[in-house]
Amino acid sequence: MRKRDHNVLTNAASLLICGLLAGVVVAAAAFPAVAMSGLAAKAGAETFGALPKELTVARAPQITYLLASDGKTPLATMYDENRRDVDLKDIAPIMQKAIIAAEDHDFYKHNGVDLNGVARAFVNNQAGAQRQGASTLTMQYVRLAISYSATHPADVVAATEDTSARKLREMRYALQIDKELSKDEILRRYLNIAAFGNGAYGIYAASQVYFNKPPSKLDIQESAMLAGMVKAPTAFDPTTTAGYPEAVGRRDYVIDNMVQIGAITQQQADQAKQIKLKVAKKRTPNGCVATNTRSWGFFCDYFYRWWLQQETFGSTSYDRERRLKSGGYTITTSLDVQAQKGADKAVRNHLSEDSTAARMVAAIEPGSGRVRAIAVNRNFKLDDPDHPQNKISSDPKKAKKNIRGNRPNTVNPLITGGAGITGYQAGSTFKIFTLVAALEKGYPLSYTINAQHQFKSEYIIDSGNPAACPGTHFYCPVNAAKSMTGVHNMWSGFGASVNTFFVELQQRVGAENVVKAAEKLGITFRASNDASFAANKDAARQWGAFTLGVSQTTPLELANAYATLAADGKYCEPIPVQEIRGPDGEKLDIANPHCEQRISTEVARAAVDAARCPVGDRSSTSKCKNATAGNVRGIVNAPVAGKSGTTDGDKTSALVAMTKQYAVAGIEADPDWPQTNQRMRHNEVPWGINPAVYQTLRDAMKGKERINFTPPSGKIIEGDQRSIPGVKCESIDTAKSRLRGAGFEPVVASQKTPSECPEGTAAGTSPDGRTIKGGVVTIEVSAGGGQPGTGTGPVVPPPAGPTKPGRPRG
Numbered sequence: 001m002r003k004r005d006h007n008v009l010t011n012a013a014s015l016l017i018c019g020l021l022a023g024v025v026v027a028a029a030a031f032p033a034v035a036m037s038g039l040a041a042k043a044g045a046e047t048f049g050a051l052p053k054e055l056t057v058a059r060a061p062q063i064t065y066l067l068a069s070d071g072k073t074p075l076a077t078m079y080d081e082n083r084r085d086v087d088l089k090d091i092a093p094i095m096q097k098a099i100i101a102a103e104d105h106d107f108y109k110h111n112g113v114d115l116n117g118v119a120r121a122f123v124n125n126q127a128g129a130q131r132q133g134a135s136t137l138t139m140q141y142v143r144l145a146i147s148y149s150a151t152h153p154a155d156v157v158a159a160t161e162d163t164s165a166r167k168l169r170e171m172r173y174a175l176q177i178d179k180e181l182s183k184d185e186i187l188r189r190y191l192n193i194a195a196f197g198n199g200a201y202g203i204y205a206a207s208q209v210y211f212n213k214p215p216s217k218l219d220i221q222e223s224a225m226l227a228g229m230v231k232a233p234t235a236f237d238p239t240t241t242a243g244y245p246e247a248v249g250r251r252d253y254v255i256d257n258m259v260q261i262g263a264i265t266q267q268q269a270d271q272a273k274q275i276k277l278k279v280a281k282k283r284t285p286n287g288c289v290a291t292n293t294r295s296w297g298f299f300c301d302y303f304y305r306w307w308l309q310q311e312t313f314g315s316t317s318y319d320r321e322r323r324l325k326s327g328g329y330t331i332t333t334s335l336d337v338q339a340q341k342g343a344d345k346a347v348r349n350h351l352s353e354d355s356t357a358a359r360m361v362a363a364i365e366p367g368s369g370r371v372r373a374i375a376v377n378r379n380f381k382l383d384d385p386d387h388p389q390n391k392i393s394s395d396p397k398k399a400k401k402n403i404r405g406n407r408p409n410t411v412n413p414l415i416t417g418g419a420g421i422t423g424y425q426a427g428s429t430f431k432i433f434t435l436v437a438a439l440e441k442g443y444p445l446s447y448t449i450n451a452q453h454q455f456k457s458e459y460i461i462d463s464g465n466p467a468a469c470p471g472t473h474f475y476c477p478v479n480a481a482k483s484m485t486g487v488h489n490m491w492s493g494f495g496a497s498v499n500t501f502f503v504e505l506q507q508r509v510g511a512e513n514v515v516k517a518a519e520k521l522g523i524t525f526r527a528s529n530d531a532s533f534a535a536n537k538d539a540a541r542q543w544g545a546f547t548l549g550v551s552q553t554t555p556l557e558l559a560n561a562y563a564t565l566a567a568d569g570k571y572c573e574p575i576p577v578q579e580i581r582g583p584d585g586e587k588l589d590i591a592n593p594h595c596e597q598r599i600s601t602e603v604a605r606a607a608v609d610a611a612r613c614p615v616g617d618r619s620s621t622s623k624c625k626n627a628t629a630g631n632v633r634g635i636v637n638a639p640v641a642g643k644s645g646t647t648d649g650d651k652t653s654a655l656v657a658m659t660k661q662y663a664v665a666g667i668e669a670d671p672d673w674p675q676t677n678q679r680m681r682h683n684e685v686p687w688g689i690n691p692a693v694y695q696t697l698r699d700a701m702k703g704k705e706r707i708n709f710t711p712p713s714g715k716i717i718e719g720d721q722r723s724i725p726g727v728k729c730e731s732i733d734t735a736k737s738r739l740r741g742a743g744f745e746p747v748v749a750s751q752k753t754p755s756e757c758p759e760g761t762a763a764g765t766s767p768d769g770r771t772i773k774g775g776v777v778t779i780e781v782s783a784g785g786g787q788p789g790t791g792t793g794p795v796v797p798p799p800a801g802p803t804k805p806g807r808p809r810g
Helices: 008-030 038-050 093-103 115-126 137-149 153-160 164-180 183-193 202-211 220-229 243-260 266-274 294-307 317-326 337-348 396-400 427-440 490-496 499-509 511-520 528-535 537-541 544-548 555-566 601-611 632-636 689-700 732-741
Strands: 064-067 074-078 195-197 330-333 358-364 371-376 449-451 486-488 570-572 577-581 595-597 641-646 653-658 663-669 721-723 745-755 762-766 770-772 776-785
Touching: 064 317, 074 294, 093 137, 093 183, 093 220, 093 243, 137 164, 137 183, 164 183, 183 202, 195 202, 195 220, 202 220, 220 243, 220 266, 243 266, 294 317, 294 330, 294 337, 294 371, 337 358, 337 371, 337 689, 358 555, 358 689, 371 689, 427 490, 427 499, 427 511, 427 544, 427 555, 427 601, 427 641, 427 653, 449 499, 486 490, 490 499, 490 601, 499 511, 499 544, 511 528, 511 537, 511 544, 528 537, 555 570, 555 601, 555 641, 555 653, 555 663, 601 641, 632 689, 653 689, 663 689, 732 745, 732 762, 732 776, 745 762
Parallel strands: 064 330, 745 776
Antiparallel strands: 064 074, 330 577, 358 371, 358 663, 449 486, 570 595, 641 653, 653 663, 721 770, 762 776
């Protein structure tokens, strides 16, 4: 700020005269009979001199802009007052002259208080004419600055009430401001703080709202109209029927005044007044219900909820909201326009917004936690209670009470959780946590289990539960198909989603360790019953169905859990921002990723290696045999990993698919009624969850580099390999004994194999040579006949503990 030079004697005289005149003018307004008494003048001068000289000015509320990750695509605006401060060089010179013509002809001549104006107001008010206030632009700025700097409602009232104290204070501060600031700086501040109606505060917002242009582009008649509005924005509102003619008249009045001060010629004035006044009437959208693209409201809402949790922006959620809506931030969010558009299209493809099934997708960037897309086949919109569009809830209990559900309109965080949304069961996608826990315990990928169609576990549940073995209280899950029976390692077990393999593997590892692995990868257990199981180690130890995905989660959490593995075990807190800059352009550190290594690199790589199997991909080390979503690799056309999941009765369906750049998780469910009678699907129908996920990932990956996952190495692949003893032509019992003694788990093949050994003896083993310590070795039974043969076998493992009932689907 530049201090202007002032003559000391001139300033002193101004102070004295202003004090005397202020006392007289105020007294004349309140007590005309004593207006000219010496007492009034003396009181005015003394009061004026006793006023404080310093004016503390707080920054007026500023609009906050949200941009997409490219830093230029508008996402949303948030504000209490639509205002954006601009420099004077960015305001058309004609606009600067127009405001002077409208409010203060002598602005560049007086010292903040117009002595002639004060005297003129006194004479005018004494004569009983229409009352004049004699406020200069500087005094008006002071009044507004005091209001915006107030910390108590009473201070705001004091700044605007029509009293002698207010006038005196304004004059005192105006003189001080005029000494400290240049005239151009005062003008800039005034134009940025003044109210222009229709939610527009400051010249930048006003020029956008009324003329849809920056203030640097305003012409004569536009400038005159805006300058004329500050006196009474409601009365001179050109967007209303009553206000339009008043606005035109006021505009023309200002144009005439512009001629008087020499800002324009009479010819320019005549031409400007002939122009028909046209206004855009474009109120700036405010909040997440008014995003620039309607389907981006769910992402915007996620950002808004995230902001309210950041203590950096205030100690309470109220303080944080005020900062967001008045702080003038420019926020570059993490929203990837390409990925978001792909997700929006994919979730709505073949599934309307008012369908029972909600198709929900979230995409996150491995290694940073930046949320790239959030989409669901719903409108982010409050349902109008007077004219409701939403369907009656699918929940029969709510339907009886005529309670409406979340379709087609909702502002609930369906994809990200919170505000009562605890999530949805994600089925066999949770098997990844068992796999991770097993790898951490030293079980290699090649670890084998003889998975039966039904597994009698040691997890204890209610004997009346359908998942209990008949006549017992033990949890007995089954596979989705009998064809899954047999020996599986982690690659084939995960690829085919073999329930009994994973329940048994979890039993060996310890369910509490699987729950812990899920927590390390970011699962938060929002549902109260899930949280109580997870928090109690003894309860977690009995959670046998956990590996089958009976705990609730959200698409965002699920995507981030898999993203942690894609990032070689580095967990990053989900974050919806890339950069936050304050009103002065300073960059805040709050937008930086918050990451930590939670899983070892080799464990993460091994888990990803197994996760390539379900989606039709494989590495140089993978031993994939089956795929539950085998078309994903070809559609995305990039190295991929992931997993599908379904709950009992198809009440939910889920799929995760990821590359090194994006992890996309989708869940299809009924948010209104978890026990829905609608069957959620995968790939069998075009509205299933699988197309929504792989189409989102495909579109996000367009133009992106194809980066391969790093395969695991070392013992985590094959484990501790041991030589298998030769048992050829020995009795089955002897073969079993020798194999057990060597540290293997023997299993007898159900089919006989032609061999040179006597019938009923051991024809050999599968595998032969070497295999993992503790692994399954199948004893092939000879059928005789003199022909050597080979065979295959199954597996059996030791049990370990009980569980919460679950939904055995995969």
